[in-house]
Amino acid sequence: MxxxxxxxxxxxxxxxxxxxxxxxxxxxxxxxxxxxxxxxxxxxxxxxxxxxxxxxxxxxxxxxxxxxxxxxxxxxxxxxxxxxxxxxxxxxxxxxxxxxxxxxxxxxxxxxxxxxxxxxxxxxxxxxxxxxxxxxxxxxxxxxxxxxxxxxxxGALRMPRRPPISEALQILRDELESGHRELAELTAREIWLAFLRFGRRRFDTAVTPDSDGLLFQYGTHAFSGSPMFTLDLTRQFEINDAEGEHDQYMQVHCELRYVPRPSLQNLGTFDSWFLHDAGDDLDGWAESLNARLELLRDRKPAEISLYEERI
Structure with a gap:
């Protein structure tokens, strides 16, 4: 039924x-x-x-x-x-x-x-x-x-608000889990589409060119243990102080880690930014990255890490 x-x-x-x-x-x-x-x-x-x-x-x-x-x-x-x-x-x-x-x-x-x-x-x-x-x-x-x-x-119905950035990590997790599948079962393509849905959701940030951005980057790194080819999908929010001046950034990461086979290592390193309030086109940015995902589209990562940090 x-x-x-x-x-x-x-x-x-x-x-x-x-x-x-x-x-x-x-x-x-x-x-x-x-x-x-x-x-x-x-x-x-x-x-x-x-x-x-x-x-x-x-x-x-x-x-x-x-x-x-x-x-x-x-x-x-x-x-x-x-x-x-x-x-x-x-x-x-x-x-x-x-x-x-x-x-x-x-x-x-x-x-x-x-x-x-x-x-x-x-x-x-x-x-x-x-x-x-x-x-x-x-x-x-x-x-x-x-x-x-x-x-x-x-009574219980209300018109929407932009959520605070403190909820961003959970909202990303909800997007990744919305298809009723375990995180470990998702392919790079499925994770990328979930990240874009998360990326389209606006949060309660200042309306300045670098207050809310998406970062697509990859490379082979050994941050902890053996080297891994890592695709890092990041959302970055600017945090201002009481006077409205820049204080720090909060980043929400979705890292996809793969065994660094030669075909992946040959990709080298790459990064590309999208900024919500700088007049950029999100769909155009996403489309421009499709070729970069070609080798990973249907592969399941060996490891997936979701976390946030302040820098």
Whole structure:
């Protein structure tokens, strides 16, 4: 049974597992796209994300997480936009349905939306209904936005805030674990995609060019013990003092370590930065690094280390 009964959807959320719903087709500037909504538990809160991506899939490419944003000029939050948060699972499902047109009996476990999308593609991308004949949320017209009065009526519902950087490591860990697989089972490609989802999430930082950055770097090092080829995916936040002056940086690391075979050692060393508030394009930066990942894409690291440090 693909769809979750309400009790199972609520149970999944209480256990810390996200639920999703495919919302169907949409469009912008004559470009076709699809939408899906996710309710994601995090630290006692249930966050609701609306994801709008360009419909670039086909019968052998259905991973919605890899699709580009429908509007490339849209602000970062529009791709995986946090639209609301709630204090309990039932209020979160109600809010998600109010905001997006989702319905109670079509929630699925995380990553199952790609099966929904595959059915959508196989049936010829119907504009007015799902492959089984049910009207898709995307065909209902514009999604309703929760107003301040709605939030007041619900009590537990509130509009989103940017989380503090102290929560960044746990949010990265949640992204890596969102596919219900052990960390040690993930490939470099899967970890990279999770890191990019984490990278798109903005935190409560000053709006300065170097306050929030992503670093992709690799090389062969012997920091502790034998030399290992290490791919280090880092998020760096600037911390200011009470006067607003630079004090230090906090870095959140996801290190992937491999036995240094000659093919990896021959890559040498490399690093590349992306800065959120410097006018850079995150998707363009990520695409420029795809070739750098080619040798590692489907390899599982010998070791994975998640940690934070202040420098």
């Amino acid at each position: 693909r769809y979750l009964a309400e009790s199972f959807a609520l149970g999944a959320l209480r256990r810390g597992r996200p639920v999703e719903q495919f919302l169907g087709p949409t469009h912008a500037a004559k470009r076709l796209g699809v939408r899906y909504v996710e309710v994601r538990p995090r630290g006692g809160t249930y966050e609701i994300f609306l994801r709008t991506v360009e419909d670039v899939g086909h019968e052998t490419f259905v991973d919605l997480a890899e699709f580009p944003p429908l509007d490339p000029d849209t602000e970062e939050e529009e791709f995986g936009r946090l639209i609301a948060a709630a204090g309990d699972p039932l209020t979160a499902l109600n809010a998600a349905e109010d905001c997006t047109g989702a319905v109670r009996h079509r929630w699925v476990n995380a990553a199952m939306t790609q099966d929904e999308y595959n059915d959508f593609v196989q049936s010829g991308r119907p504009l007015r209904g799902s492959p089984d004949g049910y009207p898709l949320a995307g065909t209902h017209g514009p999604a309703r936005t929760v107003t301040a009065d709605d939030a007041s009526d619900r």
